[in-house]
Amino acid sequence: MTRGVFGLGALSIVVLAASALAACSGDAAPGDVQPPGWDEALRLTEAVDLDPDPAVVHVELVAQTSTVELGAGKVGRGLWTFSGSVPGPLIRARRGDRVRVDFVNQLPTPTTIHWHGVRVPIEMDGTPGASQPEVEPGERFTYDFVVPDAGLYWYHPHVDSAASVGFGLYGALLVSEPPGSVEDQLPADELVLVLSDVSLRADGTLLPADAGGELGTLFGREGETILVNGKVRPTLGARAGRAQRWRIVNAARSRYFQLELAGHTFTRIGGDGGRMNSAVVEPRILVIPGERADVLVTPTGNPGEILKLRWIPYDRGYGSTEYREAEDVLTIALDARPAVAPAVIPNVGAAIAPLDPAGAIPVSLHLEQLSTDGKLVLGINGLPSWDAPPIEARIGDTLRFDVTNGMDWAHPFHLHGFFFQVLDEGGAPRAPIEWKDTVDVPKLGQISVVARFDERPGMWMFHCHILDHADAGMMGMVHLQHPGH
Ligand code: C2O
Ligand code: CU
Secondary structure (H helix, E strand, O other), X not given: OOHHHEOEOHHHHHHHHHHHHHHHOOOOOHHHHOOOOOOHHHOOOEOOOOOOOOOEEEEEEEEEEEEEXXXXXXXXXXXXXXXXXXXXXXXEEEXXXXXXXXXXXXXXXXXXXXXXXXXXXXXXXXXXOOOEOOEOOOOEEXXXXXXXXXXXXXXXXXXXXXXXXXXOOOEEEEEEOOOOOHHHHOOOOEEEEEEEEEOEXXXXXXXXXXXXXXXXXXXXXXXXXEEEOOEOOOEXXXXXXXXXXXXXXXXXXXXXXXXXXXXOOEEEEEEOXXXXXXXXXXXXXXXXXXXXXXXXXXXXXXXXXXXXEEEOOOOOEOXXXXXXXXXXXXXXXXXXXXXXXXXXXXXXXXOOOOOOOOOOEEEEEEEEEEOOOOOOEEXXXXXXXXXXXXXXXXXXXXXXXXXXXXXXXXXXXXXXXXXXXXXOOOOOEOOOOOOEOEEEEOOOOEEEEEEEOOOOOEEEEEEEOOHHHHHOOOEEEEEEEOOOO
C-alpha cells in the first residue's frame, strides 16, 4: 500500500493515508476527518480559567452592554451581554470541579446569575429574595460552587428575566465527565449549540422588552432573528458519514425550537441532567425554553452538498403555527472528500435508578391566567408569584408535582436546584429514564414529575420558562427545611 503511492508528493501520501484510514475506521483522529475549520463559524467565546489548579475553574463574567456582530450583515447594538459576547463565554468544567465566578454588574439595572440545572447550594442560585440580594449596578458577587453532575447547563439573570434573556444575557456551562468514562467512546467532534432569538429594529437596536403589550406577554415574545451561537444562519462544515455530537440548549425567552434535518434522524442520548438510560432515534428534535438535548447527528450526502437545519413551527398554542413558516437556522456544508463509513454508535446509557413515586407527597400545581383588571396576570393555584405561599417540604422528601395547564398555551415547567423524573400515564418514571429540570406542559394538558429533595435547605423556585409568563406571575417556591421544623 505504502509502496503503491511511492513517488507521489508527500502531501498526497498524507491525504491518501488519512482517507484510507478514515474509510475503514470510525476512530481516526477527529482533526483528520472533519473539514479543516469545520466549526469555526460557530465557535463560542470561551471563558479563561484563571486558576492553575485543574480541579478549580475560576472565571470572570461582566454584565455589560455591547455591540455584537451577528453575521449575515446583522449587527446588534446595545445588546446586554456577559463579557461582550452573545452568548456569554462558554464555561468548561469537569464533573466534581469547583467553579468560581467573579461577577461584575456593569449594567444600569440590578441583576444576578442563576445556574440553570446545576445542583448548587441555595446561596448560589441567583434568585433575589430567596438566595441573595440583587447585584446593584457597579457591584460584584462571587458565585462559588461544585458541579456534581456531567451535562450541559446554562446561566442567565433572575431579575427581569424576560427582558434580560431577550436582550442577550445567557451562556452555557458544559460539565464533562472526567477522562476514562464511557463518554470517551462518543464522537469526539462535539459542538455546543446555544439556540436563541433577539428582537431588533432595522438599525440593530433592541426592541423594548414589552413590545406587543399584554398580547406579547400572553403569547411569550419570540425575537424575529434566530441565533445559533449568536449568529444568523452560520455554516458548519461536516464530513459525510462522520458523526457529530451536538450539545443543544434553548436559551430563548419564549421560542420552542423544533429542528429538522431533511433525510436525517437524531440520536438523542441525553438531556437536562446528562445522559439518559437509553438512546432514542427521532426524526425531529424538540428543545423547549430552558431545556437541553445531547444528540448525535451523522450528516450524509454527496461530497460538497449543502444541507439545511431548519426550525419547524411547533404547536404550543394559538399563534405558534398559524401563518408561520419553517426557517433555515444552520447551513451544513459537506466536505468535498468522499464519505467515511459511519461508525457504530456505542451504547452509553447511564445507570439511573427510577425514583419510586409510591410514597411521594402529591402537590397539585394548576397553571392559569388569572382574572385581571387591565393588567395581564398569570399564576399557579389561583395566585400570582408575589402573593403565593411557598410549598413546604422536608429534606429527604420525595414530592410528586401534578402540573395541570388551564391555558390554551403550553408552558415549560422548570424547577430550580433539583432534578426530577417525568412520569408516564401509568405513574411510573417514563422511559427512557432521564434527569430533567424542564418539561413541557402541553396546552390544556398535564404532566406529573417526581423529585427527591436532598440536603440543601432553602427557598427553591419553580416557574414557567416562557420568561414573559414567569414575570407575569407564573412562579412559585418550594420551602425546603430540615425535618423537625
Ligand atoms: Cu432558567 Cu428560574 O430559570
Ligand atoms: Cu408559560
